[in-house]
Amino acid sequence: MSVLIISCVFPPEPVVSAKLSHDIAVNLSKKGDDVTVVSPIPTRPYKFKFEINETNNSFEHVILNSFTCPQSNIAGRLIESFSFGKKCAKYIRKNKNKIDKIYLNSWPLFSQYFIVKEAKKQNIPSIVHVMDIYPESFTNKISIGSNLIHNALLPIDKYILRNTEKVICISENMKQYLSQSRELPLSKFHIVSNWQDEESFITFRNNNKGVNIKKEPFTFMYLGNNGPVAGVEFLIKSFVSANISNSQLIVAGGGSRTEACKELANALGATNVKFIPVPNGKVPEAQSNAEVMLLPVKKGGAMSSIPSKLPAYMFSAKPIIGSLDKKSDTAKAIIDADCGIVIAPENESELITAMQQISEWDKSLLEEKGENGYNYAIKNFSKNRNLEKVISIIKAVQ
Numbered sequence: 001m002s003v004l005i006i007s008c009v010f011p012p013e014p015v016v017s018a019k020l021s022h023d024i025a026v027n028l029s030k031k032g033d034d035v036t037v038v039s040p041i042p043t044r045p046y047k048f049k050f051e052i053n054e055t056n057n058s059f060e061h062v063i064l065n066s067f068t069c070p071q072s073n074i075a076g077r078l079i080e081s082f083s084f085g086k087k088c089a090k091y092i093r094k095n096k097n098k099i100d101k102i103y104l105n106s107w108p109l110f111s112q113y114f115i116v117k118e119a120k121k122q123n124i125p126s127i128v129h130v131m132d133i134y135p136e137s138f139t140n141k142i143s144i145g146s147n148l149i150h151n152a153l154l155p156i157d158k159y160i161l162r163n164t165e166k167v168i169c170i171s172e173n174m175k176q177y178l179s180q181s182r183e184l185p186l187s188k189f190h191i192v193s194n195w196q197d198e199e200s201f202i203t204f205r206n207n208n209k210g211v212n213i214k215k216e217p218f219t220f221m222y223l224g225n226n227g228p229v230a231g232v233e234f235l236i237k238s239f240v241s242a243n244i245s246n247s248q249l250i251v252a253g254g255g256s257r258t259e260a261c262k263e264l265a266n267a268l269g270a271t272n273v274k275f276i277p278v279p280n281g282k283v284p285e286a287q288s289n290a291e292v293m294l295l296p297v298k299k300g301g302a303m304s305s306i307p308s309k310l311p312a313y314m315f316s317a318k319p320i321i322g323s324l325d326k327k328s329d330t331a332k333a334i335i336d337a338d339c340g341i342v343i344a345p346e347n348e349s350e351l352i353t354a355m356q357q358i359s360e361w362d363k364s365l366l367e368e369k370g371e372n373g374y375n376y377a378i379k380n381f382s383k384n385r386n387l388e389k390v391i392s393i394i395k396a397v398q
Contacts, residue, residue, distance in 0.1 A: 001100045002034040003394065006088050006115055008106045010039035010061070012050045014280040015225070016194060016308035017131060021105050023197070023387050025059045028394065035059035036098075038091055040084050043070035045225055045254050064091065072228045072256045078110065085111030089118035101397050102126040104164070108134035109156045120163050125397045128160060129168040129390075131194070132305045133177065140300050141229070158182050165397045168192050168390065171306050171329035190393050194308050195386040198378065201315035204284035218247040218359050220321075221290035223278060224309040226255030231296035231323070231346070233257070233264055238351040240270045244359045248272040249294075252286050287316035291366055292340075292358055297324035299345040306330050311381030314339065314373035319366055321354050323347065333380070339373030 005028075007021035021037065029035045037059055042050045047070075067083035069076030084107060092099065092115070102119050104126055106112050112128060119126040135153035139146040161167055161182050167189050169175045175189045220239060226232050232251055239249040249270075251261060254277060265273040278286045287293065293313040306329050313320050320340035324330055331342045341358060343350040361369075379385075 002036070002098055003028055004092070004095075004099045004102045005035060005037045005059075006102060006104050006106050007037060007039045008084060008111065009044050010037060010042070012052055012280070013042045013044045014048070015044050016196070016312075017105060018044070019197065020129075020194065020390075023195075023383060024103065024390055024394070027387055027391050029058035031391070031395075036095075037061045038064060038088060040064055040066045040068055040080075040087075043068045046070040046256050048254065062091070064088065070256075077107075081107035081110040082114075085114030089114045092118045092122060092124070096122040096124065099124050101394065103129070103394055105129040105131070108132070108137075109153060109160065112160045113156050116160050116163050125165045126163075127166045127168065127394055127397055128164045130161075130174065130178070131170060133174060161188075166190060166393055168393060170194050173329050174305060190389070192386050192389045192393070193381050194306065194311070195381055195383045196308070196311045196315055196377075197383045198315055198381075199383070200281065201284045201312075204288065205317070208288065216246060217272070218244065219250060219290045220247065220292050220294055220355065221250045221252055221287065221318075222294045222296070223252040223283065223287060223312070224307075226251060226253060226257045226261060228257060229298055230255065230257065231298055232261050234323075234346060234348065234351075235294055235296055236261060236264055236268070236270065236273055238348045239273065239355060240268050241348065242352045242355040244356060247359060248274060250290065251275045252278045283312055284316060287313070287318060290316075290318055292355075293318045293320050295320055295322045295324065295330070295334075296351075297322075297328075297330065297345060300325065306333065310334075311377050314377035314381065317367075317370035317374040319358065319361075319369035320373065321351070321358060323351050323354075333376065334373075337373050337376035339369050339376065 005021055005025050009015050009018040011018050011022050025035050025037050041063055064087040066087040067080055069080040102124055104115055116126055134157060135150050139150040161184060169189050169191055170193055175191055179186045179189060222232055222235055262275055310330055320334055322331055322334045322342045324345050334340050334342050341354045343354050
């Protein structure tokens with residue numbers, strides 16, 4: 001079978017969604033499918049230096065020259081989605097006789113709409129992978145005209161989900177919400193958790209077993225994209241206010257808000273707030289330097305998806321402070337795993353208390369909570385477990 005994978009991000013972009021699409025492409029190729037991947041020019045994260053080396057690919061990779069906008073700009077992102085969708089639709093028309101099915105992991109909503117519409121026109125079955133719920137995720141961030149914009153955009157998402165053969169979603173909350181709000185049967189939706197490749201974490205863990213590195217100061221860490229919705233400024237302010245002796249906060253990774261966060265730390269005189277880059281493949285090593293991982297999600301933001309950093313935190317066997325909606329699947333995972341503390345989102349006093357509390361845990365309790373998270377992630381967020389689920393869904397579409 002000839003499978004077209006359309007992915008809005010793809011390696012060398014070091015983001016989870018890119019790696020998911022790459023894993024799917026490699027696995028399908030190994031199983032004998034003829035796989036082509038279509039993606040835009042790599043741009044995520046912003047200002048990251050990319051080195052493209054595809055000599056060992058077992059599939060064809062086509063990079064489309066569509067408009068890109070890695071900066072956090074609403075108009076730019078809408079144009080980016082529109083442009084990539086149009087380019088993909090043109091590619092489908094040109095190569096329709098070579099495509100048996102399409103797996104779609106693309107920007108909402110316009111790119112998904114143009115791709116699904118063209119696939120339907122050419123009678124090519126498609127599978128859409130929903131990473132977040134739109135337009136809700138967008139309209140929840142704006143106050144003026146949100147209902148009007150939501151009502152205008154919702155029919156687009158309904159069209160996308162109704163005209164694709166299967167919908168892959170990443171949480172139970174997402175499945176239930178999409179089924180009800182889009183008036184679609186639950187049987188159309190399939191839950192597959194976003195995975196991390198556990199092998200790199202396991203390898204690092206085994207290679208460093210028994211190595212007792214004295215960790216001072218006590219280190220809180222946020223690792224991930226530092227963008228407008230990450231809430232890193234909230235972490236910095238809370239950490240400084242917590243005033244925990246012999247402690248530091250490390251913000252690992254990059255993003256559009258990094259410079260603003262550095263300015264905030266300087267303004268607060270927080271010399272114990274540090275910023276470090278994380279090269280591709282070095283997440284396990286970077287996270288090993290922390291005692292506690294921080295997972296902030298703005299109010300309402302965790303109800304529709306599970307942040308990809310959650311399994312990465314868990315695979316590093318680190319306790320987690322989750323500042324997020326307590327009814328979300330992310331909060332449920334932390335609670336069920338018994339691997340940390342869950343507090344209300346954007347609540348500075350609760351975060352200060354949680355930081356102070358967890359900094360007083362003894363080493364054995366920190367290790368116990370971390371191991372709880374690791375064991376939970378192996379069962380629920382591993383590549384081996386979830387990749388096969390996606391492959392089975394794609395294979396089942398005829």
